[in-house]
Amino acid sequence: MTVTKFAKLLPAVGLACAMALPAMAQTAPANSGTMAPMSPNTMSHSASPMAKAAKEKTKAGGLPADQKFSTASAAAAHCPNSTVEWTALSHSKSYHASSSKLYGKTKHGAYACKSDLDAAGFHQAKN
Secondary structure (H helix, E strand, O other), rough: HHHHHHHHHHHHHHHHHHHHHHHHHHHHOOOOOOEEEHHHHOOOOOOOOHHHHHHHHOOOOOHHHHOOOOOOOHHHHHOOOOOEEEEEEOOOEEOOOOOOOOOOOOOOOOEEEEHHHHOOOOOEEOO
């Protein structure tokens, strides 16, 4: 085989080897002295269904899904003793009062009760 043919095959061979590595991974049980293939459950890096559900529930901005509303009236019905604020559900964890120019205007956001936002660690935006 010439060098140029080998150079052309190298990326394909490297990719095939990389794809086969997880399937070839093996583990040895303690004190057995033999190698056994890993079970599919051991090879998976995903979390349990319960952990996934909990993560999805608070994924966007750390506010539970049952405390986010698409309309201000729905949020007001949920929290009659608290004011309704708009949160952009970003990593900044800030919310906007009804007097703010960004109230209800950001692309990804939700209406929520001020008391729920404060309990979740949110703070009022400076603008």
